[in-house]
Structure formats: structure tokens, C-alpha cells
Amino acid sequence: MVGRLTEDQMDILENMIGSSPKSFKLLYSITRDGRSAADFHQRCDNQGPTVTVLYNPRGSIYGGYAGVSWQSSGGYTADDTAFIFQLLFSGKRVVNTFRPKNVSKALYFCHDDSPHFGAQDLKAFSKIVSLNTDGTFNLNGKLAVGTYYHSNNVTNENINNGIMVVTEMEVYAVSDEARKSPPKGTAWRKTPNLNAEYTSKMTEELSLIKPQSGRGITDFRLLLVGPIAAGKSSFINTVMSAFAGRVIHKASVGSSDNGLTNKYMPYPVRQEDGSCLNFRLCDTPGIGEHSAMDVVNLHFLLDGHLPNSFQFSHSHHVSTKTVGIPIVVILTKIDKLHEEIEDNLADIFKCQEIKAVVDQVSETLGIPPNHVFPVKNYHSEMETEVDMHGLALIALRKLICMASDVLEERISGSEDSLAESTAITESDTA
Structure with missing residues (x-):
């Protein structure tokens, strides 16, 4: 399965992470792999650095980067490279990076939790998620940037529209190698000119x-x-x-x-x-x-x-x-x-x-x-x-x-x- 992150969005995340070119490999998708924390840990534990991306039905994309491997237990874990980010808000490009105030509490490991950054500065969900009739998912987590992460004076409503509902949630493994990008302007479906x-x-x-x-x-x-x-x-x-x-x-x-x-x-x-x-x-x-x-x-x-x-x-x-x-x-x-x-x-x-x-x-x-x-x-x-x-x-x-x-x-x-x-x-x- 190909993830939803675009090349442009990968470029943005690559710059946020810094250090060297990055490749992104899809490990977990809530629509493909299951709606439970156990499904997340089965696919994402011990996989090294990861990016978690949430897509909501109002056209906003946000998430978090963890520079160390997720684990099923351990409580608060230090990570001086972790951050929370946003890429789109209501369909418009809005790029923000929220760095930790307290590096020692950047991540939280628990077998009942999916990705969890800070004191629920960003926690996707716990245990199992409900599926709505329209195909969206009600995440039972929370977005409250500002406790252990800097808010940059951005309100949480201006990150996730005030809702913890998503059409997709993905977790990518991040590795230090240059990815192969398609040539600019290459059509992925051949059609005549729309004139x-x-x-x-x-x-x-x-x-x-x-x-x-x-x-x-x-x-x-x-x-x-x-x-x-x-x-x-x-x-x-x-x-x-x-x-x-x-x-x-x-x-x-x-x-x-x-x-x-x-x-x-x-x-x-x-x-x-x-x-x-x-x-x-x-x-x-x-x-x-x-x-x-x-x-x-x-x-x-x-x-x-x-x-x-x-x-x-x-x-x-x-x-x-x-x-x-x-x-x-x-x-x-x-x-x-x-x-x-x-x-x-x-x-x-x-x-x-x-x-x-x-x-x-x-x-x-x-x-x-x-x-x-x-x-x-x-x-x-x-x-x-x-x-x-x-x-x-x-x-x-x-x-x-x-x-x-x-x-x-x-x-x-x-x-x-x-x-x-x-x-x-x-x-x-x-």
C-alpha cells in the first residue's frame, strides 16, 4: 500500500527532521491494519524513528515525529529530536513545528496507547477506536499542545479544527537515505489535454x-x-x-x-x-x-x-x-x-x-x-x-x-x- 504523504510533504518533514535526506516507509495505516493500540505496536515497535500523520475530514494534516523506537511499556521517555507538526489546515498549506519544552517527557510508552507525545500534547488514541458509518474514525485521544511542547501561540483548534476525527492515520519508518522521487511534471495517468x-x-x-x-x-x-x-x-x-x-x-x-x-x-x-x-x-x-x-x-x-x-x-x-x-x-x-x-x-x-x-x-x-x-x-x-x-x-x-x-x-x-x-x-x- 502506498501512503498518503506526498513528495512535497515528505520534503517538508525532511527539513523539519534535519541532518540528511530521508526515506519514508509506511508501517501502519488505521484503514488497513486495524483500529487498536495492539495493531499499532505490532507493526511499529522497535522500528527506529517514525513519523505519525493524522488526516482529518476537514482537510487538516498534522502529527508527530519520534526519533527513538516506540515501545509497549516504559512511561515517559526522553527524545531531544521529537516534535509535533502540522502540514495543512482546512485544505491550506500551514507549516508549523512544535518542539519539546521538556525533553525528558517528549514521548510516552504504554501498551494501551498508540503514538503519544508529551502529556497528551498529542495522543492519537487508546485501546480501540470506533469506526463511523461514513468511514471516518473517532480517535479517543487528545490534542493539547502547550504542556510539554511549545505551542508557538497556535491554538489546538487551528491545528485539528477542534475534532479528533480522522479519515486516515499513518505511521512511517524514517531512514537516512535519499528517496527516489518521481520526475517533476510526470503524469501518473495519461489523459488528453483538458481543453x-x-x-x-x-x-x-x-x-x-x-x-x-x-x-x-x-x-x-x-x-x-x-x-x-x-x-x-x-x-x-x-x-x-x-x-x-x-x-x-x-x-x-x-x-x-x-x-x-x-x-x-x-x-x-x-x-x-x-x-x-x-x-x-x-x-x-x-x-x-x-x-x-x-x-x-x-x-x-x-x-x-x-x-x-x-x-x-x-x-x-x-x-x-x-x-x-x-x-x-x-x-x-x-x-x-x-x-x-x-x-x-x-x-x-x-x-x-x-x-x-x-x-x-x-x-x-x-x-x-x-x-x-x-x-x-x-x-x-x-x-x-x-x-x-x-x-x-x-x-x-x-x-x-x-x-x-x-x-x-x-x-x-x-x-x-x-x-x-x-x-x-x-x-x-x-
């Missing part, structure tokens, strides 16, 4: 795709499923905008603890002349603690047998069937990863930070990286933007092509089954 010519070609190509004839299927239905406020409805509006030539706001978007979407709603996509294309984007309620989209409703939704405008509720469920469908992941809000990304969408496939997230999603869900697509949806823009359209259309083409392949396979399978059944019948009556 007006390309988006025009893509919209024309996608407008011509139709389901295989002869089966009564008039359009593809592309189902969007994800957490509350993930950007499903915004993605629908972005795709519609690419074909309409103007910013569309048909699917409801906005901020709400329970989400604004509460129905299964297929949206047709229209061209500038008003004609409908042969696919629909199907919006669904966001998955969350208080959402009507619970595990039961999600299971039956994936069966593909819900009527249009089906009203989801906690008490009303539908019948039982299990049909697998192919998965494509749309990574929305990629501009939140780094403040410079929003202004460089055309170079998104050269950004190693985006690649790290794509690789992580691929590893976590067990799907190929080419099934994961970064996009940015319309939010505050008043006019259409070619780069945004290009990213959305690349993802849309993958969705439609996979739907077409699955439909063809199932039609072929049905015909084969019918042929076998007919052959057996004829044999039995002969």
Missing part, C-alpha cells in the same frame, strides 16, 4: 452511446452512492452543465446534517438543444448516522428494483435479492486537498497528492486504480469551466462503458442460458 476541443469531442462521443438494441432497454442508469455531503448531487449538476453549456443546479445541493436528498431520483441528461441522452444519473440519500439510507435500504437499492422517487425511511424496506454491480469511485472535492489544486485542475494527473489518495482508495476497496476518478464539482462558480467538465466527462465515460459491458455480458448470459434450456428440453422429448 475545449477535448470536452467537445467527449460530449459528442457520449451522446452517441446507446444500450444494445432489441431488449427494451432505453437508457443506462448510473447509481451514485456515498456519505452525506460527499458531492453526489453536485456531480450530477456538473455533468449536466458539461452538456448544457451552462451551470445547472437541478439536483438540490447544500449543507445539512441529514443531507438534502431523501429520494432515489434518476436525472436525465440533456444537450443544449433539449434532447435527452441515453443515460440517467441516479441520486440517492447520503449514508450517515441519521440518514434513511441504512444498510438494509442500501442493499436493496443495489438490486436495481426501486421505483423512481422511492421515499427512503428508517421503517420502510423493500424485498430481498442480491445482484452485484460494478463499482467506480468518484473522488469529489479534490480541491480541498491542497489550496493550489483548484487553480491547476488541468494538471491534476501530475499531482502526486491526488495519486496517493487514488492509490489508497484502490487499496482499501480492492478495485483497480483506473476505476477511481478525481473530480471537482460546481460550488461557487457562475460560469462553466472546461477543466471541471473534462474531469467529470472522463469519469462519466468510465461509468457508461462499464454499464455497457455489464449489460452486454448479462444479455449474452441470458441468451446462453435460454439456448441451453432449449437444447435440454429437445433432448428430453426426443
